[in-house]
Amino acid sequence: MSKPVVATTSLAGCFGCHMSLLDIDERILDLIELVEFNKSPIDDIKTFTKECDIGIIEGGCCNSENVHVLKEFRKHCKTLVVIGECGRTGGLPAMRNNNASITECLEEAYLNCVSVQANDEKIIPNDDELPMILDRVYPCNEVVKIDYFLPGCAPRADLIWNALVALVTGDEMNLPYEVVKYD
Amino acid sequence: MDNHKSQKSFVADGNHCSCDCSSLHTILAKYDNDSSRLMDILIAVQEKAGCIQEKAVKEIAKALNLSKVDVEQTLSFYHFFSDGAKADYAVYLNDSVVAEMMGREDIAKTFEEEVGVTFGKISEDGKIGLFNTSCIGMNDQEPAAIINQRVFTKLTPEKVRKIVIEMKNGKSIDDIVGSNVENNIKKQGPILTKDIEVGEGLKKAVEMKPETLIEEVRQSNLRGRGGAGFPTAMKWKFCREAAGDKHFVMCNADEGEPGTFKDRVILTERPEMVFEGMAIAGYAIGAEEGILYLRYEYKYMQSFLENVLQEMRSKKLLGENIFGKFNFDIRIQFGGGAYVCGEESALIESAEGKRGEPRDRPPFPVVKGYMQQPTSVNNVETLSAVVKIINKGAKWYRSLGTIDSTGTKLMSISGDCEKPGVYEMEWGFTVNDILQMVGAKDVQAVQIGGPSGNCVNPAQFNRKVAYEDLSTGGAIIIIGKERDLLKDVVLNFTNFFIEESCGSCVPCRAMTVQYRNRLEKILRGNGVAKDIEAMLEWEKVMKTNRCGLGHSAANPILTTIQNFRELYDAKLQKDTDYVSEFNLEAAVQESCKAAGRQPNLGGE
């Protein structure tokens, strides 16, 4: 039997969840035995080269690029697993959702903030190549259907490990109390 | 949804509260600096000054030995109080289901055009403010609005234009034509019929021992007409037997259930009977004080009712030594605009000058009610029936209606029919009987008992209206075939509950919002079967709420899922259990505008 294929990505996140994934220490060797990685920053495969069994998502959607990638993942992965608070609830990036409009955020960031020094032309970046910013930060399940959520900021390495092994082996997910945390 | 139901969030520039210190002190002195009369004080200040500003709040707090936040918690609870902006004329236009059916939209538009501001705002000159309000008890003569405590009914764009001109000219509200409330009694039964003299019931009552009197009421099988249907005699017995320094009678005239207006009609047509009923209740339970809790929407009745009370006092039917047997007097307590205050313990809290938050039970009001003393809260109609029961005997009363639902019921009937109004009916009639009587054709649904009741479908029109089948406090709203039941009725009712929840219980406060959101998702065509299942499942959570409002706040949705499932099913997306409502085009619009770029949606 061929090994299950896994893809991972970081959307509007800080890569902390990916760090936590690496935090499984030497078990990473077991993981490589268990699964094959496709599109992922871990192996630097940039585009899907085959259909995957499991897609692991870190981060929510704050721009059009995030939305595009998330939809690609939904298209190419049988099962989507969101890891971390940002993907699950919007997380820290979503703190703008209830505080300010995106216009206010952009003006603060590029025009008014004390640390803005050289933007004499008062430009808010508008190059066509740039992703477009969303009006608010969207948790992943508002954009596509998500199958599993693993909370944490970042999720404990053991949580990711346990869940992943269960998904790959088809065993029941056993998530001990100490590892399911929202922070 | 942004529902501009109160004036609170708007401060019109240049409009300052004009309640000067001397009038404030007169008001405070009138109520003896008594914090339990905070409602009356706030109402007086609001009416004097058009708003209750921070300075007044501080003064009131100081005089009543309260903190500022104490005063603010009451002030902010009621939607006719304003802590900021004021308008010379505050127009409160009803936005209930039946108002919408009768053409509210045109009326609202005309008001907005003529005044030059949208609803929720005050004109720049501070003259006219436009606000929405929940049902004002005029369903049989909608569209209707309250302007400075005067009620204007059967509004037409034409009428509105005239009214606005008069307001702009600064005419006194009493002189503006069009303020007119009809009683529309379409069927008079034994309770409404004036066949006994004022005081006759009371005279007979005091000839009995209180226990015998209660027994007579028990024999009649009278059950509360406010909606819950609790046996009146049992309530009185518990109250009489409860220990306390004093006992109180409260007459519940909050009449907030959208679609109900029969208590208004009784209070206009037979006010003496209501007060007499209160006195009888007082004699039965051993109370010397009665309070009529009247919703603020009926403020226009104040002087009329005060005169009736005065007249009854002069006839010695109220006051000291009534028929040589007991003392009893009545005061009128106004609410400030809050449906939940119809719930008896919230009503008591409100009458004590507080937020209308229902109490935890036990203890029940009959044991610890107003001022922590045993209190019997009875509906206007219940107390009216008592007068006739005492006069004509329990046996007579029992001969009317059915075995479990004796006597008659006043029905407030409105909606899509030819003859809306008040009908006094012997219990046991069917929905069909009503429809025939009021001239309703092509009926899609009938809402029995207002939003908190049951929305029944044509296959159920042969059901009986009675405690044992379709129980009701008396509101019947007829919904014609051409209406969009889910959007025009169910959504409106759900918004009503969101607006009127006191906010104490989590499920009532937060789940109502989730119900609304889920319903709107279905209405947008994005619902799935799972959404319906979820809404049905949530009922269990709603049943944990503290009071009846929370228990029934999901009823508009739940009873229509039950009785009009096909309307929901037709809107659901099939063969999927997930629909994304994310819309990239809408989501990037604002940021692209801010950055001055064209959205590039390339193929998404």
Place this chain on the structure above:
Amino acid sequence: MSMVIITINGKEFSAKTGEMVVDVARKNGIYIPTLCNMEGVIPQGSCRICTCLIDGRTMAACTTPVSHRMNVETNNAELEKIRTTIVELLFAEGNHYCPTCERSGNCDLQALAYRFNVLVSQFKQIFPTRNVDAKNPKILIDHNRCIQCKRCIRRMGGSGKPAWFSFKDRGHKVKVNIDHELTADFTDEMAQKAMDTCPVGAILKKEKGFDVPIGRRKYDTEPIGTEIEKEGAKL
């Protein structure tokens, strides 16, 4: 004070009349989840999480006094589902960014979500606009996290005296309102008491925080209610 016999989860216990079901259960090592309830503070059933089956009806255990021969069932699948739903409602209703919250790990709301194993809320977040009130010199009130449990209102300041904390508005707009004048000279002890009263991170004492490391916080290793249940196991 007279005694009554009540049955909780099939076992008989004696209790004093007037005691609330939730307290009797606690004393006997039976944990009924609560949020708005606080030992020694006048109860006011607002969160409804302690809902139990009492004589066959769903009732709030924190405001239902015991009566003779009362039969209480504190937990079953349906009650747990109701409680979980209420917790989810609260997370959706406010703005709970746990990773940024000083109370995380010591928060009762979060702890209940852990106990009920909530991996994601069934409700879409509302992201309401709320503010942070930092006017008081000793405490700050973060309305984003307030669950309107009224514990601060009931416990801070004496009953019958002018209130320090109070509610404002109604329905989903309801919020806690602090009297800045009366609380201007809050002592450190009062600030601490206020913070300890709040079950979540809505009232925080200024100047000090995050002083317990992750791993040693109240709910890091054991679910909320374990203490009570451990006592119960000993009985």
